[in-house]
Amino acid sequence: MIPYGKQDITEVDIDAVVEVLRSDFITQGPAVPRFEQAVAARVQAKHAVAVNSATSALHIACLALGLGREDRLWTVPNTFVASANCGRYCGADVDFVDIDPLTWNMSLPRLREKLRQARRDGRLPKVLVPVHFAGQPTEQEEIRELAEEYGFRVLEDASHAIGADRNGEPVGSCRWSDITVFSFHPVKIITTGEGGMALTNDDDLARRMALLRTHGITRDTDLLQASAPAPWYYEQQMLGFNYRMTDIQAALGFSQLTRLDAYITRRNALAERYNESLQDLPLELPTVLSGNRSAYHLYVVRLKQDMINKTHRQVFEDLRSQGIGVNLHYMPVHLQPYYRKLGFTEGSYPEAERHGQEAITLPLYPGLTEHDQNLVVKALQEALSGE
Structure with missing residues (x-):
């Protein structure tokens, strides 16, 4: 059987993973921030938050954007269910925008029409999730203009699209969006086994997503509410999750990124x-x-x-x-x-x-x-x- 997709694992990848396995850190060590910094630099974004799946990245991105009950998230129907489910995880209503018959990405005419009707009805979305279907960049400049006109936030689901670009602008730069999400599933462009990443240029969004992936806990002295804390002190500042990527996964991803x-x-x-x-x-x-x-x-x-x-x-x-x-x-x-x-x-x-x-x-x-x-x-x- 010739599969529709397949990972490419080299001896260099294997050596990178083995090096971590022989190190002092296999879960939360230096490999994760190194991978985050490398991806952020590659796509020209300010911040990267690595997690255990793109689904987790979509979830914490929605939470960081403040999506909740009585809010609405719109995405496309021709996508993996996670693009919509992330809204439901937050208690929001989900709706869809039909696709363009040429690009198979979100249709801008349908989006404009739906936004006009939603404004009349008082039911505008809080978050829009355009999907870069099959790796083709969406028309983010126009989507950003609509976001500014109608007041919604833009979360790019670029699970298919690391390495793509639009008019020379790398997908993931977040020039026209608040957050972009990548997937590192084995059949995607590069892999960490399972894994995902959220990119943003917003300091506060990055901080919130980093907290959300780690139980809402921080040891960062600049963020702690207590003064003169003890060496063992940490704070849970929000209700978060265990969505962390391991150093084993990050080492594989860093090696893959070079190709x-x-x-x-x-x-x-x-x-x-x-x-x-x-x-x-x-x-x-x-x-x-x-x-x-x-x-x-x-x-x-x-x-x-x-x-x-x-x-x-x-x-x-x-x-x-x-x-x-x-x-x-x-x-x-x-x-x-x-x-x-x-x-x-x-x-x-x-x-x-x-x-x-x-x-x-x-x-x-x-x-x-x-x-x-x-x-x-x-x-x-x-x-x-x-x-």
């Missing part, structure tokens, strides 16, 4: 080969906007079903039967049973629903050989031809 540019170059080269090989098939191929450089975490195609004589499921199963580990990104979040119970129904976000009915994620990862990529293309040609 980030090579990974992005390889993923883009493989995506271009797909574009050339698949252009004559009844498929809608991914479109990258001018000025954008995608991280190509995923290579997603959409079936032109009026031009083929098979269903979406039949094509998917044909590919799986030929050893091609395709996947679907994503089943629309609002149609999950949990969100249906909250009142969401089919037909609410038609473009995202069409996407879920047509999309197939093809294998793409740095270690994918051109020979295996050719096998993917051949299998897809056969599946679409009906052979």
